[in-house]
Amino acid sequence: MFYSKLKYMQRVGSFFLLILLVVGLLFSISCNSCQSNKNTVVAEPYRQISPEFNADSAYTFVERQVGFGFRVPGSAAHKACGDYLAAKLAGFGAQVTEQKADITHYDGKNLPIRNIIGSYYPEREKRILLFAHWDTRPFADEETDTNRQQQPISGADDGASGVGLLLEIARNLQQRPVEVGVDIIFFDLEDWGQPSFGDGWVQGDWWCLGSQYWSEQPHVENYKAAYGILLDMVGAANATFLKEGYSMQYAPNVVEKVWSTAAKLGYGAYFRTESGGYITDDHLPVNRGRRAPSVDIINMKADTHTGFAPHWHTHRDDMRNIDRNTLKAAGQTVMEVIYTELGE
Ligand code: AHN
Ligand code: ZN
Numbered sequence: 548m549f550y551s552k553l554k555y556m557q558r559v560g561s562f563f564l565l566i567l568l569v570v571g572l573l574f575s576i577s578c579n580s581c582q583s584n585k586n587t588v589v590a591e592p593y594r595q596i597s598p599e600f601n602a603d604s605a606y607t608f609v610e611r612q613v614g615f616g617f618r619v620p621g622s623a624a625h626k627a628c629g630d631y632l633a634a635k636l637a638g639f640g641a642q643v644t645e646q647k648a649d650i651t652h653y654d655g656k657n658l659p660i661r662n663i664i665g666s667y668y669p670e671r672e673k674r675i676l677l678f679a680h681w682d683t684r685p686f687a688d689e690e691t692d693t694n695r696q697q698q699p700i701s702g703a704d705d706g707a708s709g710v711g712l713l714l715e716i717a718r719n720l721q722q723r724p725v726e727v728g729v730d731i732i733f734f735d736l737e738d739w740g741q742p743s744f745g746d747g748w749v750q751g752d753w754w755c756l757g758s759q760y761w762s763e764q765p766h767v768e769n770y771k772a773a774y775g776i777l778l779d780m781v782g783a784a785n786a787t788f789l790k791e792g793y794s795m796q797y798a799p800n801v802v803e804k805v806w807s808t809a810a811k812l813g814y815g816a817y818f819r820t821e822s823g824g825y826i827t828d829d830h831l832p833v834n835r836g837r838r839a840p841s842v843d844i845i846n847m848k849a850d851t852h853t854g855f856a857p858h859w860h861t862h863r864d865d866m867r868n869i870d871r872n873t874l875k876a877a878g879q880t881v882m883e884v885i886y887t888e889l890g891e
Pocket of ligand 2: 684705738860
């Protein structure tokens with residue numbers, strides 16, 4: 548009897564001890580947290596406004612284009628891919644306009660161009676222009692094997708990546724409204740600049756013929772956008788988007804807007820603060836024609852002889868180069884920029 552009472556008291560005692568321990572522990576935790584609340588300023592993480600950019604979806608849009616074959620102007624693959632792109636934009640709710648024309652090229656050839664334009668909220672005054680080129684280069688002049696230089700490239704990165712990214716943005720624009728008008732332009736005939744192996748030099752600006760044409764004859768009379776963003780070679784792993792020269796010259800505020808948005812989203816490893824060289828690209832005619840102050844998001848490298856990634860204008864520019872993480876970084880950044888833009 549006496550023995551069991553003692554045991555009972557012991558049990559009660561250890562129970563109370565346990566409670567004391569737990570209470571003490573809780574108190575010390577809460578005390579720690581009130582101290583840290585007092586002493587450290589915890590930075591609020593940036594809250595993303597835009598819907599999720601789906602990198603798998605963008606990847607598939609790149610893959611589909613490459614699947615048509617070489618999108619060289621005048622070819623059957625080019626025509627089939629153009630039809631696909633126009634149908635996709637229409638399917639994603641854009642108002643589609645196509646510009647077709649014939650252009651005489653440096654070699655005397657007559658080349659057909661087809662700019663494909665998808666407009667959202669065409670009635671709105673304040674507009675943002677997003678663009679990429681959809682044609683692929685008919686030569687691989689950066690190949691070391693001269694026999695292979697004459698053959699066209701797949702252009703998974705050079706061409707298809709920017710277009711695939713913009714199709715994914717188009718898909719999102721149909722799902723969730725923005726406050727501004729948006730025009731997406733797939734420019735043709737960007738990449739038929741004179742090859743480095745050619746004999747003789749023909750005076751003229753032979754790059755960016757589709758965007759030159761549009762800048763002189765826009766699809767809407769007196770077309771103007773608040774600003775423009777070009778996406779060129781935005782698909783390769785570890786891409787580095789340096790601050791390109793003409794972008795800084797013509798649209799420094801837009802560079803600041805885009806690059807600071809990327810930093811807030813945590814994509815500073817892609818969007819670098821260093822400046823790069825001046826690139827003749829589709830944003831140049833758009834800037835010079837004053838259609839929109841425009842920036843070029845383009846993968847630039849300081850350690851290659853071309854200034855671009857090693858696969859540039861070679862047969863290695865195929866799907867193996869396409870990395871979803873890069874598409875995501877560039878795509879989410881552009882989406883955040885347009886979804887945070889206020890209407891008028
Ligand atoms: C020049 O090399 C002059 N411009 C590069 C523009 C380009 C070609 N972007 C993709 N392919
Ligand atoms: Zn190219």
